[in-house]
């Protein structure tokens with residue numbers, strides 16, 4: 530296996546870089562349709578005997594892809610990657626973002642790390658999956674709109690459930706520098722909108738300030754965040770507790786008018802799903818009590834509405850996880866780590882699938898200007914793919 534691996538991986542590496550060059554040339558920012566890049570992926574993979582299913586989104590000009598090598602809906606190994614990228618506007622790039630620049634041991638371009646590099650490796654590895662009969666089917670799951678709330682992964686999960694597809698493991702190839710990651714925080718975004726009543730500021734008693742109410746609610750969230758930090762620390766994370774952040778606020782018109790409107794954007798980053806539930810309930814309780822106080826006092830009752838904007842659940846570690854055991858085997862690692870950023874893995878796990886994160890590139894490069902990936906990382910990812918292909922071919926174990 531080792532002898533054959535070396536030569537093969539070098540050839541695969543050049544293929545992966547050529548595929549990555551092509552993938553980067555599609556500016557597949559989340560706000561635009563992804564159908565051109567999906568066309569390319571389908572066309573490329575059509576030569577490898579795979580079953581290719583385009584899964585159009587009912588709501589958007591976008592497709593997920595579900596590509597299968599081998600037969601069967603049970604026990605498959607899934608390589609999952611998103612094909613959308615974040616915008617480059619407002620960033621200082623010194624190299625073209627949408628064509629691949631190879632310099633030294635790196636390739637530059639938007640998405641090289643997050644995460645077209647992984648997708649390119651999975652496509653290059655198609656040649657490994659097409660030969661002979663597979664004991665375990667291998668699937669590529671290519672999703673849209675990860676960067677704006679993992680929308681594609683949610684649709685893919687519904688597809689898997691409807692079809693009764695139950696893979697043994699889903700490997701999410703977000704950049705971990707090929708470390709095996711079995712835990713991450715979630716990221717759940719909200720917008721709270723408050724409607725009060727305008728009045729001249731010389732007669733504040735006739736109005737009701739939405740800004741003032743927002744200030745009180747933000748104070749409540751601050752207290753909730755501080756309360757989380759009195760609980761058991763989880764030292765695996767740089768910030769060892771679930772966090773709450775209010776990141777943006779808008780409201781009011783001018784200094785001398787009582788503000789009728791205010792809205793603020795905030796998020797919770799839970800370590801465990803229960804923490805998310807607790808914080809949301811505590812906040813909603815606080816809002817209800819506040820409204821009740823207004824009602825009881827005969828004041829005008831303001832409108833306070835909180836909308837869920839995105840919901841990426843946390844990934845919770847499971848020492849018995851077959852996905853983690855296999856990822857460690859394929860990546861040549863003997864432990865699994867925790868990271869702070871969210872991925873689609875939380876959505877797969879929440880839906881009952883066994884999943885783990887392992888992919889090429891350094892997360893520091895994700896979303897950055899002059900995004901790059903080390904070619905050695907692509908090499909290591911292809912090593913992973915090759916071991917995965919060997920496992921898929923061998924007698925099940």
Ligand SMILES: [Zn+2]
Nearest residue numbers: 643644675703
């Ligand atoms: Zn990503």
